[in-house]
Amino acid sequence: MREMKPNAVPTAEEMRRASLERVAIDASCRRAVLTWYASAVFWLLVGSTFALLASFKMHIPDWLTESGWLTFGRVRPAHLNTVAFGWGSMAGIASAIWMMARLGRVELKYGGLLVVAAMIWNIGIAVGAGGILLGHSTSIEWLEMPRPAPIILAVSLLIVSACIFVNFTRRRERHVYVSQWYILGAMFWMPMLYITAQWLCVELPARGVVQSAVNWWFAHNVLGLWVTPMGLATAYYLIPKVIGRPVYSYYLSIIGFWSLALFYSWAGMHHLVGGPMPAWMISASIVGSMMMLVPVGAVAVNHHFTMQGHFHELKHSPTLRFVVFGAMSYTVVSVQGAFESLRQFSEVAHFTHYTIAHAHLGMYGFFTMVMFGSGYYMIPRMTGREWASNWLIRLHFWSCALGIIMYFVTLTYGGWLQGLMLINPDVKFIEIVVKLTPYLHGRSMAGCLMTFGHVVFGLSLVLNLSGVGKRFGGGR
Amino acid sequence: MILFLGFVLTFGSSWAGLVYAPRLQLGGLDSVGEAGTAQAYPRVRTEQEERGKRVYEANGCLYCHSQQIRSTTFGNNADIARGWGRRRSVPRDYVNDQPILLGTMRTGPDLANVGQRWSADWQHKHLYNPRMMVPKSIMPSLRFLYEIRPMVDGKPSPEAIALTGAWAAEIPEGSEVIPTEDAKALVAYLLSLDQSADLPEARE
Amino acid sequence: MTEPNAEKPEELIDFDQNPDQTAMDVPQMMGPLYREHDEPRDGFEPVPLWMAGVFGLLIFWAGWYFATHSGDYRADVYDAPVPRNTDAGFIPHTPEQLTEAGRQLYIQCAVCHKSSGEGIPGVHPPLKDTDWVVGKEAKPERLIRIVLFGVKGEMTVNGQKYTVPMSGYGGQWKDHQVAAVLTYIRQAWGHKGEPITAEDVAKVRAEESARKYIDSESFTVPELLKK
Numbered sequence: 001m002r003e004m005k006p007n008a009v010p011t012a013e014e015m016r017r018a019s020l021e022r023v024a025i026d027a028s029c030r031r032a033v034l035t036w037y038a039s040a041v042f043w044l045l046v047g048s049t050f051a052l053l054a055s056f057k058m059h060i061p062d063w064l065t066e067s068g069w070l071t072f073g074r075v076r077p078a079h080l081n082t083v084a085f086g087w088g089s090m091a092g093i094a095s096a097i098w099m100m101a102r103l104g105r106v107e108l109k110y111g112g113l114l115v116v117a118a119m120i121w122n123i124g125i126a127v128g129a130g131g132i133l134l135g136h137s138t139s140i141e142w143l144e145m146p147r148p149a150p151i152i153l154a155v156s157l158l159i160v161s162a163c164i165f166v167n168f169t170r171r172r173e174r175h176v177y178v179s180q181w182y183i184l185g186a187m188f189w190m191p192m193l194y195i196t197a198q199w200l201c202v203e204l205p206a207r208g209v210v211q212s213a214v215n216w217w218f219a220h221n222v223l224g225l226w227v228t229p230m231g232l233a234t235a236y237y238l239i240p241k242v243i244g245r246p247v248y249s250y251y252l253s254i255i256g257f258w259s260l261a262l263f264y265s266w267a268g269m270h271h272l273v274g275g276p277m278p279a280w281m282i283s284a285s286i287v288g289s290m291m292m293l294v295p296v297g298a299v300a301v302n303h304h305f306t307m308q309g310h311f312h313e314l315k316h317s318p319t320l321r322f323v324v325f326g327a328m329s330y331t332v333v334s335v336q337g338a339f340e341s342l343r344q345f346s347e348v349a350h351f352t353h354y355t356i357a358h359a360h361l362g363m364y365g366f367f368t369m370v371m372f373g374s375g376y377y378m379i380p381r382m383t384g385r386e387w388a389s390n391w392l393i394r395l396h397f398w399s400c401a402l403g404i405i406m407y408f409v410t411l412t413y414g415g416w417l418q419g420l421m422l423i424n425p426d427v428k429f430i431e432i433v434v435k436l437t438p439y440l441h442g443r444s445m446a447g448c449l450m451t452f453g454h455v456v457f458g459l460s461l462v463l464n465l466s467g468v469g470k471r472f473g474g475g476r
Numbered sequence: 477m478i479l480f481l482g483f484v485l486t487f488g489s490s491w492a493g494l495v496y497a498p499r500l501q502l503g504g505l506d507s508v509g510e511a512g513t514a515q516a517y518p519r520v521r522t523e524q525e526e527r528g529k530r531v532y533e534a535n536g537c538l539y540c541h542s543q544q545i546r547s548t549t550f551g552n553n554a555d556i557a558r559g560w561g562r563r564r565s566v567p568r569d570y571v572n573d574q575p576i577l578l579g580t581m582r583t584g585p586d587l588a589n590v591g592q593r594w595s596a597d598w599q600h601k602h603l604y605n606p607r608m609m610v611p612k613s614i615m616p617s618l619r620f621l622y623e624i625r626p627m628v629d630g631k632p633s634p635e636a637i638a639l640t641g642a643w644a645a646e647i648p649e650g651s652e653v654i655p656t657e658d659a660k661a662l663v664a665y666l667l668s669l670d671q672s673a674d675l676p677e678a679r680e
Numbered sequence: 681m682t683e684p685n686a687e688k689p690e691e692l693i694d695f696d697q698n699p700d701q702t703a704m705d706v707p708q709m710m711g712p713l714y715r716e717h718d719e720p721r722d723g724f725e726p727v728p729l730w731m732a733g734v735f736g737l738l739i740f741w742a743g744w745y746f747a748t749h750s751g752d753y754r755a756d757v758y759d760a761p762v763p764r765n766t767d768a769g770f771i772p773h774t775p776e777q778l779t780e781a782g783r784q785l786y787i788q789c790a791v792c793h794k795s796s797g798e799g800i801p802g803v804h805p806p807l808k809d810t811d812w813v814v815g816k817e818a819k820p821e822r823l824i825r826i827v828l829f830g831v832k833g834e835m836t837v838n839g840q841k842y843t844v845p846m847s848g849y850g851g852q853w854k855d856h857q858v859a860a861v862l863t864y865i866r867q868a869w870g871h872k873g874e875p876i877t878a879e880d881v882a883k884v885r886a887e888e889s890a891r892k893y894i895d896s897e898s899f900t901v902p903e904l905l906k907k
Contacts (some may be wrong), residue, residue, distance in 0.1 A: 018718065019716070022570065022632060032520035032883070034717070043668070043844065056722065057616060058583070058614060059614065059615065059834075061607075061614045061615060061616045062604070062605070062607075062616075062617055065616055065617040065618070065619050065620065066619065067620050068534075068535065068620040068621075069534070071535055071539075071616055071618065071620070072536065072539070072540075072616045072664070073534075073537055073538075073539055073616070074534070074535060074536055074537020075533040076536055077536055077539070078538050087881050103719060103805070105719070107591065111685075126587045135534035135535065136535055137533060138533065138574045138575060139532070139536065139537060139575055139577060140537055141538075143582065144766065163528075168495060173719075176479070177719070177720060177721075177722065178722065181479060184479060184480075184483070185479075185483055188480070188483045188487075189487055192487065194493070196495070200495065201575065202575075205574050205575065206499055207499075207501060207503050207504075207505065207571055208502065208505060208567055208568075208570035208571045208572075208573060209502060209570055209576060209578075210498045210499050210502050210565040211574070211575060211576045212502050212576050212578050213495065214494075214495050215576075217490065217491075217494045217495055219568070221490075237720055240717075240721070241718070241720050242719035243717075244717030244718070245723075246720065246721040246722055246723035247720060247721070247722055247723055248723050248725050249722075249723055249724065249725040249727060250722035250724050251726065251727050252643045252722070252725075252727055252731075253722065253734075258482060261483065261486035261487075262486045262489070265486060265487060265489070265490035265491075266489075266493065266494065268494065269494060271580055272578065274544075274546040274547070274550045274551065274576055275544045275546070275565070275613055275705070276544055276564070276565040276567050276569065276570065276758065277567070277758065278498075278501065278567075278751060278753070278754065278755050278757060278758065279749060279750065279751030279754075279757050279758055280501070280749075280750040280752075280753045280757075281494065281498060283493070283689070283745065283746055283749040283750055283751070284494070284746065286749070287745055288490075288743045289618065289744050290738065290741070290742065290745070291738060291742055293734075293738055293741075294735050294738060297731060297734065297735070297879075298727075298731070301728065301731060305725070305764060306723075323745055340585055343550075347550060347551045348551075348582075348629075349578065351542060351581055351582035352581075352582070353583075355580070355581075355583075380761060413489065419676065421553060422551070423551040423552045423554045423556065424552065425553070425554045425557030426557050429558065430587050430610060430612050430613070433583075433584075433612060433614055434612050435859065436613070440614075455572070456741070462639075465548060465573045501755045502755055505755075508788060508791050516790055516791070547758060547759045547761050549757060564758065566756070566758070613710065637819070673791075674787045674790060675787060676784060676785070676787045676796060677756040679784060679787075
């Protein structure tokens with residue numbers, strides 16, 4: 001399984017063969033990966049629009065209230081579902097398809113089927129988001145999409161999983177690299193999670209608070225067993241790939257992976273802390289959340305020592321810049337999350353914007369940034385064309401990076417103040433609302449920055465897809 | 477192979493712990509009193525209240541309003557001290573809720589007992605435009621649940637919402653604001669929210 | 681798209697069969713793909729000792745936290761580690777203890793009889809200031825029989841007729857619980873009734889040992905008045 005390869009400098013002949021193999025693999029992935037990734041970016045733009053609408057509505061409450069479909073309570077779940085299941089999942093799947101082919105050193109088979117799956121997925125998101133806007137939301141957080149959207153998504157998800165597993169069995173490289181563990185795990189867990197949660201929350205609902213338990217078990221596991229593994233798989237692939245150095249320690253990878261699988265899946269109940277739930281369930285999740293320090297520590301140390309001595313390359317490689325930003329956010333957000341789960345901490349932070357800031361640092365600062373990095377790496381290899389403009393990439397990075405930092409700092413501080421006031425019964429509720437307004441404005445500004453970055457990225461992608469940009473090697 | 481066994485085991489452990497065990501422990505929980513009647517607690521909702529709950533869900537009220545009162549020992553007893561409820565919420569309060577709307581955010585106040593706090597009239601005015609009742613509120617106006625129509629024979633209908641201040645001037649002369657069936661149902665649901673029944677397990 | 685490297689990769693793979701193609705073409709054609717480093721590999725540095733130590737401590741902490749915050753895995757303990765219901769095995773004896781224990785149990789009765797003890801006129805009879813609880817009909821044995829086995833048929837309370845049957849609690853409540861709730865209703869709302877003890881309840885149970893704790897064997901009012 002883990003025989004060591006000689007670290008010798010490859011000969012010209014070896015390099016030629018290796019690059020030929022890569023060309024063949026990339027070509028086989030081309031249609032599937034481009035469909036999934038371009039769709040993802042489309043949903044990112046749609047989702048960002050919803051996000052801005054929702055954010056502005058929080059301080060302009062009489063804006064666009066004539067009809068129901070743009071009311072805050074519909075736009076907000078539309079935002080969550082388009083970015084989490086549209087952008088995040090689709091970008092993750094695109095990266096997963098490509099990395100699995102590269103790491104298995106075998107051309108992708110059933111690429112056409114994966115394109116069809118992407119189309120089905122797009123229909124699912126469109127139906128789901130449309131349904132939410134038309135007032136059919138289920139109001140179960142992370143499962144808001146009304147029927148038949150979940151069924152459509154589940155079908156597509158099963159196709160994707162099956163394709164990934166079948167392609168995995170066809171692999172030429174016998175060694176299974178850490179990124180592959182994460183992707184296979186995610187592809188195995190997500191369909192089970194999604195179907196179980198749909199079943200127990202919507203189709204054949206569990207009673208009362210049991211439903212809340214299932215709901216948050218699912219919602220947190222979407223992060224823990226779907227989004228995070230795909231983000232980490234990408235980071236584990238791209239960091240050593242770009243700097244050309246092995247990952248620091250296989251043993252840390254093992255610890256990181258298995259402790260994540262075990263502990264993350266237990267962490268969901270802290271969303272219900274203080275609520276009408278038996279204490280043992282909340283405590284189990286608090287333990288699960290705190291134990292997340294193990295995988296996070298392992299991954300952070302592993303990535304840090306891999307990067308050590310190569311930090312200067314951040315300047316040259318946009319991929320590396322995005323991915324390392326993401327990996328650092330992962331460490332910060334996970335350590336924060338572990339402590340946030342504690343009862344003493346939750347007394348203040350629960351029910352506030354503090355949690356919103358935390359969620360965005362995870363989904364955006366970590367996952368989205370890593371996915372941007374992976375896009376910057378994959379897309380030119382798919383289209384055979386360099387990015388049109390380095391300037392656009394820089395603009396994208398800085399507006400998104402500054403945007404998320406501003407978002408996080410503003411809402412973390414504002415949310416903490418909100419929490420302190422909420423647990424002080426002497427502060428009138430409306431006073432809290434008024435005192436929070438500046439932070440809501442700050443959030444909107446940060447949101448504008450990030451959305452601007454997405455538009456720039458969208459532009460880059462459209463340029464590249466439509467044939468603007470230098471061909472590899474200047475053509476033939 | 478070991479990989480897949482591990483996937484199943486780790487996933488299975490949390491499923492058993494956080495889905496199956498709670499189902500065993502709480503899945504059979506029932507209302508007290510004669511289940512399925514108006515005498516039970518929590519009582520079965522009327523058709524109109526159930527419809528109102530769907531309006532509540534469709535318009536995402538839960539993204540700003542929780543429906544759970546926390547114990548006297550959690551968060552300085554602020555929930556109860558603010559008058560949001562007389563006792564903490566317990567699992568039994570929710571046995572009739574599908575879906576359950578506990579909520580995870582308090583941009584607005586908790587609604588677990590909102591039925592005790594305000595009248596139907598207040599609720600209608602507040603939903604039509606929250607700032608009519610709470611000047612600094614940031615709650616979105618739910619105007620789309622109300623119909624503005626000309627008065628019949630120049631006389632206001634008994635159902636009409638009595639607008640005040642700038643909001644009265646906003647609508648055309650001789651017209652009135654009438655709640656739609658959805659608005660009436662939503663208010664009926666809000667008025668039904670009441671966790672004041674004494675439950676043994678809610679005692680602290 | 682027309683690039684051969686994307687559309688027809690096999691052409692390039694055929695490189696093996698066409699060795700005349702110049703080696704120089706390949707890097708030129710494939711640019712970044714050629715410059716690309718090998719697929720990532722694993723390094724085998726050992727896990728730093730301090731990390732192992734930190735992980736060990738965390739596992740220790742987790743065990744301690746769960747042991748002290750599990751609330752005994754009970755469905756009705758919500759706030760760990762606040763010791764709640766620690767007196768689960770406590771048995772009330774004195775009239776004060778019985779009243780207090782009864783106050784908590786009465787919550788189940790309050791669904792019908794209301795916490796004010798006034799019931800719902802015409803549906804569920806009142807308990808407050810009634811013949812049956814503190815008036816002329818108020819024999820402890822009768823009250824105990826009602827709570828243990830329930831009542832069915834017509835019943836007149838303070839001049840009003842009631843027909844909704846009441847289920848018995850003898851199957852689920854222990855003697856001291858029946859005693860507690862009865863003592864409570866004889867002390868609450870300004871009542872000055874004598875306490876009822878667990879021994880009284882045990883005596884009635886012994887007398888009615890043939891009767892089952894099911895609704896069909898509830899007492900009727902004439903039966904009660906005979907006792």
